Amino acid sequence: MFRIESVRSPRCELHFGRRKQGDNHVSVITGPNGSGKTEILTTLANWFRNQGHRRHSSNTSVSWVSGGASNFGVPSRVIAQTFSPFSRFAAPRNVNLTLLDIYADDARDTGIYRSVGINRMTRGMSSTLSKRTLERGIFQLTESPEHARTLGHVLYELGFLDRITLSYRQNALGLEAYNAYSSGLLGDFVSRATSRPRIKSPLMREVEREGLADVTRLLESAFDLLREHMRQSIFEFTFDFAHARASEDFAVLQALTLLRRLNLLHLESCKVTSIHSGKPLDLADASSGQQQMLCSLVGLLSELRDDSLVLIDEPELSLHPTWQMTFLDRLKVLLRQVRGCHIILATHSPLIVQSALRANLEVLQLYDDFEGAPADVSRQYGERASVESTLLDVFGTPVTDSVYLSNEVFDIVTGAESGGATSRNAARARLRKLQTLYSRQETRANPGDLNIIEKALQLVSAADDEEAIPDVK
Structure with a gap:
């Protein structure tokens, strides 16, 4: 079990209680603008992200319990998520893994810190970011059939069938690579492509780091898997969460993602299918709320591990009030797959806070003087919690x-x-x-x-x- 006990940021301090939600601990922080909610989350994210890299600032401190011991060990994952364009979460550290490391040797350990959504290095939320977030999430979920089935349940609750279809398009370089593979001349293609006088391409950087022969072998393995697909300029890959064939689907998606990251394929679209109309919906045409909810849940589920610390800032952004009310219920479905996690949300949404009170979760308030304390809601926990009582007692509105x-x-x-x-x-x-x-x-x-x-x-x-x-x- 990993649990944060207290955190001191440059401006404020907050102590957490021990209320659990099943096998995990969920805390909801609220307070007026400028009271330090986001600062608390970024302090926690940076504390564990920077472990072993540099000394912590003298005006910050974190106390935690891991496996029953105080301030010993670290969470298995630190997952920071926001879709705010003003995100203050840092990007994950560059651990200098090559694509050969990641895809050929199955080495995905990129440190404990993960950023799902927008961070300081992201230019903003876009359909491209949404598609790649889902692609990455599905890529990781193919290794865990149980997690994949859970996401299928969540999709169904959002009004979609439990499958996602990714559509890829070959570009000129990708077509040239596949023709060379078909002719037995893939090594010659890689040699020519990496010697062209242009800005360094992903393929060129990979060859410089791993060598021509190893990269050629990796590409050859990818084309072997995709031979039937690559005969078309645009092709689709559908992942069915209800009938996940983990090993087969993972291998195909692994190859597709490799070629995309080498700029040999373009991720054209990501589609879900409405239960009611039966019509596919391209994520690029989905509302910002639909994009955010899908990316949030897929991203979180793909990164969650036992004993994780999850930091979510303003999950209500772009969400319809109904989805704000059910956000914690959907998060609860994801948490059934893990234990020993501490999830900390910062929100301005009275609907999310009301849901937290009804579920008897911990609700903490930060004030204008940067002091934090449990919310004064002793009469509001459980079924007595209403939006009006939450606005009055928690938000002072x-x-x-x-x-x-x-x-x-x-x-x-x-x-x-x-x-x-x-x-x-x-x-x-x-x-x-x-x-x-x-x-x-x-x-x-x-x-x-x-x-x-x-x-x-x-x-x-x-x-x-x-x-x-x-x-x-």
């Missing part, structure tokens, strides 16, 4: 002309009248907090809301006065 306020005030007054002095003091404190929130200028509260609160305070005070008057007979 009252909804004006709200039935919730009337019901809340009624419950407070009823509790004060039926209880003793302690109950009345608690009721008075709660009402004064509501009065402060509804009095703020930016709230623009209806005068009737403040009137309800003020009358309630008078009723509680009247109850105090009645108890103070002795019963004279």
Whole structure:
């Protein structure tokens, strides 16, 4: 089990509790803009990304538990995810693996830090990034049939059939390479292609690092697998998550991804099929919310391992309110495949926070003074959590002309009248907090809301006065 206990960033400090969600720990952080939510996540990401590379800053610190020991060992993976164009997550370190290392020798250990989505080196979210995120995710999932079937379930919940089709197009260089392979002259092609006076191509860089003979053998193996496909200028590869043939599909997708990364193929499209219409949907034509949800879930599932630290910043971006409400449910489906992970989300979405409260997850608040604490939501966990109560208690944002306020005030007054002095003091404190929130200028509260609160305070005070008057007979 890996779990973060506390983190101190340059501006703020936050301590985590021990509430678990099944075999994993999920924490949700919220707070106003500028309170330090993203800074907390990037501090954690950089702390483990930089392990063994450089000393940590003196104004940051992280405390964690791994396998029952404090500050010993590291998570198996650190997965940082955001789709914000203002991402502050760093890119993964370049560990200088060649394509021959990755594809021929099956060596994929690129360090524990992974970036899924946008990082500081990414130019922004685009259909190309979405397609490649899905391609990479499916590539990794082909090694794990159980994970692949889980993604099939998630696709179904999103309204798609449990399969994805990748379409590739040969470019001129790729066609030349395949014709040379067919003629038994692949080595001559590689030699010519890497001696042309041009900006260094991926193929040229690979030959410089690994040698002509090894790269030629690797290409030959790829073309052997793809012989039937390569006779067409555009061809498709469909991965069926319900009937995953892991070893066969992995080998084909491995070869396709290799040729794309050597600029011999172009990833033309990535398609999912609607359950309702039966029509394929190209990811390039999907809404930004559909692209983000697919990339988020595929990316996370493909990288998750037991004892991972997962950092998700603003998962609500571009998502319809319905998908915000169900985001944590879909994340929970992914987490069934792993144990001992700590997932930390930073969000402004009251719908995600409401879902967290209903699931009894840990909700933490950061404030304008950069202090963090558990959210004051003792009455809101479980089925009592509503969007209005979450906006009020977690975000400090009252909804004006709200039935919730009337019901809340009624419950407070009823509790004060039926209880003793302690109950009345608690009721008075709660009402004064509501009065402060509804009095703020930016709230623009209806005068009737403040009137309800003020009358309630008078009723509680009247109850105090009645108890103070002795019963004279």
